[in-house]
Amino acid sequence: MSFRLGIDYTPKGDQGEAIDQLVRGVLQGEQHQVLLGVTGSGKTFTMGKVIEALERPALIMAHNKILAAQLYQEFKNFFPHNAVEYFVSYYDYYQPEAYVPTSDLYIEKEATVNEELDKLSAQSRASTAWARPRPTTACC
Numbered sequence: 001m002s003f004r005l006g007i008d009y010t011p012k013g014d015q016g017e018a019i020d021q022l023v024r025g026v027l028q029g030e031q032h033q034v035l036l037g038v039t040g041s042g043k044t045f046t047m048g049k050v051i052e053a054l055e056r057p058a059l060i061m062a063h064n065k066i067l068a069a070q071l072y073q074e075f076k077n078f079f080p081h082n083a084v085e086y087f088v089s090y091y092d093y094y095q096p097e098a099y100v101p102t103s104d105l106y107i108e109k110e111a112t113v114n115e116e117l118d119k120l121s122a123q124s125r126a127s128t129a130w131a132r133p134r135p136t137t138a139c140c
Contacts, residue, residue: 003052006080011049015042019049026054044071048078086120 011019018035025033037043051058060075062068065088072086097109 003055003079003082005048005052005078007078009045011046012042015046015049018046019053022046022050023053026050026056044074045078048075051079085123088121 022033022035035043035046037046047058047060060071062071068086068088072084076084098107099105100107
């Protein structure tokens with residue numbers, strides 16, 4: 001299955017050059033590339049165009065769940081004919097077990113699981129066994 005953007009946007013400003021450089025870097029085997037830009041500059045669209053040009057699945061990583069959710073929604077809109085998955089930790093709250101020797105205090109592990117995130121993450125894990133390529137948004 002190919003990746004085709006389902007939107008009518010065209011690259012603006014430096015986006016075309018950035019897309020070309022990123023695609024060229026991947027094809028030349030570059031291990032690390034960085035796309036910089038201010039908020040609202042079109043980085044997500046640029047990466048969508050890179051995914052479309054390379055016709056390869058991608059793992060999009062975000063540093064927090066809010067950004068991961070935003071990217072997930074944007075990529076679902078960009079790729080309406082491809083499966084876009086969402087994988088994040090299903091813990092809303094997690095306190096690991098701990099021991100404080102000075103006060104001989106043991107703190108038990110405590111966790112709160114978000115059932116909806118658990119379902120989305122399970123679907124994302126299951127989809128890795130399927131043959132259909134898909135962009136996946138992931139977070140910590």
